[in-house]
Amino acid sequence: MSVANDDEVIPRAGVIGWPVAHSRSPKLHGFWLKQHGLVGRYDKLPVPPEDLAAFIADLPREPGFRGVNVTIPHKIAVLSLMAQVDDAARRIGAVNTVVVQPDGSLHGSNTDAFGFIENLKADAPAGWKAAAGPAVVLGAGGAARAVIVALLDAGVSELRLANRSIEKAEALAAEFGKAILPVAWDERMQALAGTNLLVNTTSLGMAGQPPLEIALDDLPLAALVNDIVYSPLVTDLLANAKARGNPVVDGLGMLLHQGRPGFEAWFGVAPTVTPELRAAVLAD
């Protein structure tokens, strides 16, 4: 292998997934690189599952490689390939950001919980606080785990978790403690009474997926409504919530905010989320 002069090596990162063609992360990090006038690159890196372990093992030896984002289907498998993982990654059970350390070891973190709560903080009405009351979370998959960790850390003391397969909600309650109250899918409407936050973490309402059916009559008007789904940007859930007067936050911001810690670790600049960034990431 040729050893490049340090001065000539372009810092680089990317997103590994299979498939990875759909990922908007290159637009996100590409925008920030350009905005800050940095020399660097961020690429889509298709890695089939059978090549994952070798790809990760080789990462520290690739000239200039500072780390990667990890997306479907590798987020869980990558966890066990790291030398160290942060607390959020351990609790969520998945890694979405890998950073090559100065000694060549690999550090895995999960910035999805950070991205979720930063998005709410940035776009919720002034004075709205996650800890002010019970939350309802729809879904009990990987995205729900990040949302649960974020809300527990934000001080939510009652989290009503509604899922089609109640066993998954019960398993998360057993794992994350007594703040999590499993709710049968058919009872999701009644669970809205007296709450401060409603989050959809299911794939329902996403383009090409079935609609999310939920009547919002029992939801207090001050409750914030957030959808992890950002394609479409304004889901039926958000449109219906807004029409009846609830504050809403869309799901794109979670993607944008979760990228901040990785970008800073790889390229040395703390980036911000702006309307221009949103427009650039949404543009096709």
Ligand code: ATR
């Ligand atoms: P992710 O990692 O994005 O959370 P996932 O782990 O596949 O994806 O979870 C998908 C979530 O959407 C689950 O909560 C799933 O419910 P089940 O656990 O019962 O499968 C939910 N979901 C998907 N399709 C659904 C549907 N038609 N009705 C209700 N919930 C659905």
